[in-house]
Structures are given as C-alpha cells and as structure tokens.
Amino acid sequence: xxxxxxxxxxxxxxxxxxxxxxxxxxxxxxxxxxxxxxxxxxxxxxxxxxxxxxxxxxxxxxxxxxxxxxxxxxxxxxxxxxxxxxxxxxxxxxxxxxxxxxxxxxxxxxxxxxxxxxxxxxxxxxxxxxxxxxxxxxxxxxxxxxxxxxxxxxxxxxxxxxxxxxxxxxxxxxxxxxxxxxxxxxxxxxxxxxxxxxxxxxxxxxxxxxxxxxxxxxxxxxxxxxxxxxxxxxxxxxxxxxxxxxxxxxxxxxxxxxxxxxxxxxxxxxxxxxxxxxxxxxxxxxxxxxxxxxxxxxxxxxxxxxxxxxxxxxxxxxxxxxxxxxxxxxxxxxxxxxxxxxxxxxxxxxxxxxxxxxxxxxxxxxxxxxxxxxx
Numbered sequence: 111x112x113x114x115x116x117x118x119x120x121x122x123x124x125x126x127x128x129x130x131x132x133x134x135x136x137x138x139x140x141x142x143x144x145x146x147x148x149x150x151x152x153x154x155x156x157x158x159x160x161x162x163x164x165x166x167x168x169x170x171x172x173x174x175x176x177x178x179x180x181x182x183x184x185x186x187x188x189x190x191x192x193x194x195x196x197x198x199x200x201x202x203x204x205x206x207x208x209x210x211x212x213x214x215x216x217x218x219x220x221x222x223x224x225x226x227x228x229x230x231x232x233x234x235x236x237x238x239x240x241x242x243x244x245x246x247x248x249x250x251x252x253x254x255x256x257x258x259x260x261x262x263x264x265x266x267x268x269x270x271x272x273x274x275x276x277x278x279x280x281x282x283x284x285x286x287x288x289x290x291x292x293x294x295x296x297x298x299x300x301x302x303x304x305x306x307x308x309x310x311x312x313x314x315x316x317x318x319x320x321x322x323x324x325x326x327x328x329x330x331x332x333x334x335x336x337x338x339x340x341x342x343x344x345x346x347x348x349x350x351x352x353x354x355x356x357x358x359x360x361x362x363x364x365x366x367x368x369x370x371x372x373x374x375x376x377x378x379x380x381x382x383x384x385x386x387x388x389x390x391x392x393x394x395x396x397x398x399x400x401x402x403x404x405x406x407x408x409x410x411x412x413x414x415x416x417x418x419x420x421x422x423x424x425x426x427x428x429x430x431x432x433x434x435x436x437x438x439x440x441x442x443x444x445x446x447x448x449x450x451x452x453x454x455x456x457x458x459x460x461x462x463x464x465x466x467x468x469x470x471x472x473x474x475x476x477x478x479x480x481x482x483x484x485x
Contacts, residue, residue: 143389143428147381152348152368155290156382158392158426159298159354159361165386165426170290173272174367177342178215178238179288179350180280182296183261185234188227188246189304190264197250199228208254209244214281217242218321229318231307236316237323238341240279247278254278265292268299282346290365297339297352297363311338311354328376329353333383341375351375355383362386393432395423395460395468401475403439405455410447410478417441417455417472425460425467436461441472449478 146166155170157163164170191197202224210221217239219225225245233242247257254277261275270292276283301308314325329336335355342350348368355362364382369375396402401416417439427435441456449455453474460468 147385149366149378149381150369150374151366151378153290154366154378154382155294155364156386157294157298157363158386158390159301159363160392161424161426162298163426164291165362165390166382167291170294170365171272173274173287173289175282175286175344175347176273176280176288176293176367177344177347177350178280179293179340179342179352179367180275180278180286181234181238181243181342182293182300182340182352183264183275184243184246184257184278185231185307186296186300186304187257187260187264188231188234188250189300189307191250192227193304197227199226199231201227201249203227203230203245203249205241205245206248209241209248212240212244212279212281214240214279216240217316217318219245219318232310232313232316233318235310235340236313236325237318238326240281243278265296268292268295270295280342280344280347282344290367293352293365293367294363297354297365300339301354301361301363308338311340312336326372327351327353328372329355329379332376333380335387336383341372343372349375351379353379353383355387357387360387360392389429390426391429391432392424392426395425395435395437396458398422399475402458402472403441405441405445407449407478408444408446409481410449411481412478415449415478416475418475419458419470420452420473421470423458423460423468423470427462427467431462434462439472447478447480449474449476451475451477 153169153172156166205219205221205223207221215238217233217237219241230242230246233239247254251257257278258275265273272289273292276286314330326341335357338354339352350367352365364379366375366378369378396419398419398421400418402418404414405417406414437460451474454471456472458470459466
C-alpha cells in the first residue's frame, strides 16, 4: 500500500507535530527518570488502568499459584450474573456442608442456613471467605467444579492466557494457577465492568453474625489513594496483593506475587505505585471520531472526506516528555469511491525518542457514495 505523509498540523500539539522538533529542544533539560525500584517478589507488574500500558514488570507472564486472588474471578462472575439478571443481590443462597466445612479464611456462615447473596459477595471481597466463595459457586453453577469451568471460560474472554482455575477459593490444587499480567487484566475488568460494585474492594471491615473482621489489604489504611483490590496467601503462593490507586485522575493497577510477609506485599506494592505516580503520566492524545485530516477522493459524489480514529488514543509516558511526542499521518495515495464509514485509509503514528508508541488506523468518518457520470 502506498502512503503519502501529510505535512499539516494535528490538533493536539500544534507545530511540534508538524515539525517533529521543538524550538527549545536543544536547550530543554531532559526528564530525569530513575530505574524502576527493586521489588522483592517472585513476579510483579504495574499497569496504567486508562491506557493499559505496562510501566514496570518482572516475570509477569509466569504461571504461579494465586491463592485468594482467585476470588477476584469468583466475584467477577457473580457480579456478571447479577448484571445479566440471572441472579439477584437479594437472593437467599443456601449454605452446603462443603461450604461450611471448608477451612482457611471464613465468613462463618452456618450449614443449612440461607444467606443473602449480597452478604456473601461482601464476605468474598472484603473478608476473603472460602465458605462464602463455595456457597456462591454452588448457587451460580450447581457445583464448584462446574463454576471452575465458567471461571476458565471467562478468563479466556478476558485474554487471561496464563491462567487456569480449579476452584473458587484459591486453596492449593494441582493445575490451579494465574500470572501477574492476567490478574492485572482481571482487576481492570472488575473496575471498568462493574463500577457500582467496585467500592466493596475498599471497605476496611466486614461484620457478619456479630463477627467483625478486617480487610487484609493494609494499604487501605496507609494510602488514601488505594481503593482495592485483593490479598492472597498460601504456603505455596507466598503473600500476594493486587492493588489499585487513583491520584490526580491517574489510576494504576499493581500486582505482586510471592512476597515473604503481609508487610512485604504492602511495602513492595507501595514502591511500585509511588514510582508510577511520581514518574509517569497519562495523556489522552485524540478522541474517537475526532477529525484529524481531510483526504481527496476520486470518482465520488464528494471531492473529499474526513479521516479520524475509531477509538481514543491514550498513552502513558514519563513525566516531562509530552513535548517530545512526534506524530505523522500516512494516508493512502489514491482513494476511490465508494467510501464506507470505518474503512481504513491510512495510519496515525506517534513516536517518542524515535520509538513508535502509537500505530492506529485512520478511518473514514463519513461515507462517500460513487459520483454520477459527469463527476
């Protein structure tokens, strides 16, 4: 495909994008960005929740036991079923012997009783109750094994390619694993897909049957910007934490797996969050449907048509480097009618320090039918 580069100003960065350089470039101080912090964890990742870009990662695709981080998927599926109208937050869920007898962290529900689904969901998210997780899994799918099948199907839909779930709790089981990268994707889905339920992840305490238990996420007390998500621990998995925080409109998601203590998982997570907020920034460059240029069209009812983007373009870059972004439009040399809305006719390239960080399709924003005989 032949392209032509357009020497015209794009709306965001004025002459910077046209010329590719700033007049003051030769005199500007370079942004000072230190190396990422040393994190004592088997695997970790720090991701911008808005752009989806990874700021820091180490062994984030390695399959590891997720412990109670598993319950994020359990809660996600329950929330999805509620949203679809298949179940209701005010349903009374029966408690089986299996749910009641399950060891580990508990909500302390009683065998043979019925508990509001909303209360069980709180018990899973806030208190990490294994008994609540099993009760919900049985209610949704009939059995925990059947629920695990649903978990794995949902994982595939979310692009969690390094995960396999054998149960709803995260208790040790052969073949039960996930990765830091996958759990970050799951956290993002929880935040975006079910915003009405997400505040549960920031609750510090949960009381059921007159038993008050704290959320094990210590960062909820230490850092006001942290508003979720989930802790996990088994002997095999070590101490794990998926956290999210929002400061000045920027939201980050971090995952640490395999630390050696409750305090360590909080401390190592705080290192990642502080680094991301201090040295990186999210920028919305262009909006979906925004007109970036006009292009000539041959044999059409119109002489030209508008080109833009099908989706927002958002980037995460080191602070102080916004003015170093360079953009280029490449439009097809010859475009003939008919033109359909959404059809690709070129590329938008945005680079930083010579590296392309955005490569998006330029699409038609309006249709152009074929012209008549004399057009």
